[in-house]
Amino acid sequence: MIERKLLLGDEAIALGAIHAGISGVYAYPGTPSTEITEYIQAHAPEVRSRWCTNEKTAMEAALGMAYAGKRALVCMKHVGMNVAADAFINSAITGVNGGLVVLAADDPSMHSSQNEQDSRFYGKFAMIPILEPSTQQEAYDMMAYAYELSERLKLPILMRVVTRLAHSRAGVVVKEPIKQNALNPETDRTHWVLLPVNARRQYASLVDKQGELLASSEASPYNSCKQQIGSDKSGTTSHENQANIEVTTHKSSSTSPVGVIACGIAHNYVMENITTGMDIPILKISQYPLPETAIKSLATQCESLLIAEDGQPLVEEQVKSLLGTDYPIKGRLTGELPRMGELTPDNVGAALGVNKEQIYATAQNVMPRPPALCQGCGHRDVYDALNKVAAEYEGARIFGDIGCYTLGALPPFRAIDSCVDMGASITMAKGAADAGVYPAIAVIGDSTFTHSGMTGLLDAINDNANITVIISDNLTTAMTGGQDSAGTNKFEAICLGLGLTPEHVRVVVPLPKNMEEITRVIREEIEYKGVSVIIPRRECMQTFQRKLRNKKK
């Protein structure tokens, strides 16, 4: 019986991976990728799935599982790729034994992110195949395909999705699961010991494989060419070809004024705008490297090409160099599509010249409603106290970090002066203190501290930097929905282990009634010339209330 499930894109990826026989998923939470691991945790007890400390530890553990011959999945948001990059790039040099899929969830328009970097660059950089599903069904189907491809090519596969696919639900037809691989550790050390002599040989082998990667893209079932036939007034019909087959047009005598290359989810926005009467050949791309033959064939049928891709103009630049400077290419670089921000059916429609129906203007009585820290949240008390004390010091600077407490930048607190990347609060405070800023205060959450703050704190301690670090501990990874935090119950021990003295590791309970004590402790530690850590600790309101609700049941 065919089973159809209503799944988020993230859930479709998770179920696809489970059914493809993965033995482990390794991940650090990050919007929009979090639900993949959560789904596996809830539905596949046979798969190893506990949260990792950061994306690099996740990537390396997944590589270890692939080394041992089993299939592994590693998931992260796009900026997590920066953290995992060292291991990720080198995993293409070692190659893999069991299948390895690296899932990067990009966030064009920065709905919940600091930038909108395009993970496809990482795949190209590492010289490995990239898969980019356009629908939830493809996301599911591609997982089994990706693991087969990974084991055939002996390379990791990068799968890239965007927020609108990750967080959108649709019906998905699922297949029978396959068994996990048996334990079969790699025996050839020369593949895995990346001394220069081995690394050069492995890199040469990766370069050699590029032809095979291209052939796989040219023949991929996920790259297809579609000719919209506009002459049939009764309705739009189309026929599809595999990308490796020459595209046939029904108007062989003439060329189309414009053809479209639509990558991943952009294909949906293009198709949404195709109506009866439009004669537009469309090449859908969901596997990279780019299928060059199909692109050249499309170019000969058209007078110009529109490149629709979500994220940065990666394909647009490559197609330009493939077809030469004389061939007209339109897209994000030429202004037909916006240079930044996510694609929408509206901006793709405009690029295709589809006239928008008359629409209502934006309403008058609408104001932005930014997110805010929850009522009763401990971070609120931390910022109340911090703002009071900081006001007493003219030169005070507060370096923030990534998490719910970043909302301390907004009114009513306006408390932080920076927020750059995971862990940067401590190290930026140190650098600023080195330059003479006083007091230099870092505010970091518990999960972010273990993710990337510990090493920076060691630097500060070794250098006896004059900084005050506040680890605002709510016992969870709150921003992404309350996942377990790697350092819970270990923070004092970690700080002491890194070399802090017990007098300067202070724990307080962030509640309004303790305001006098909290401000006093902050003041004392600012006055101390050296590294001190203050840990305001109180459970996140969201996880607290969830536990209460679960108890009631």
Added chain:
Amino acid sequence: MKKDIILAGVGGQGILTIATIIGDAATAANLNLKQAEVHGMSQRGGDVQSNLRLSTETIYSDLIKQGAADLIISMEPMEALRYIPYINKDSWIVTSSHTFKNISNYPQEESLMEELTNFPHVAILPIEDVAKENSLPKSANVILLGMAAKYIEILSPEQLRESISRVFASKGEKIVEANLRAFDLGLQAVK
């Protein structure tokens, strides 16, 4: 036949539960469906929306085009107005009249209501009051769904009722009954 719906509200008001009920009914009816949600940072008291698309034909885009939405279902009147560019003159707006003011520059209520009620097809109800009066404090969102049921068309109110029974089944008979009563209150309010 297609129906493009924008669900709107403030984080925590329960619009995703409405989406779950409609989604379950659509799946049972074998309709095609796409539903884009907002997760992450904005759920902390910010504006949230979901694009819910139902059709007997293939649905391509996960997002609804401007001017193409058939229906806005909103838990909050200003949030309903936020999505006006997505509807057209034939579309319906079904909204709670109960304002949620967690910002200091919330528009003046009278001019907000005047602008809202000037659109051609608006169903508006103080659903929070109705919920309280009927001792259904947690089912305001399902009252709103009941109000919208008449305009969803591609699914019948009966199909939505059946879905409510399935979606809340794990929470026990009492909760199912309360939500069915909430749904019927909303349904009757617009007749």
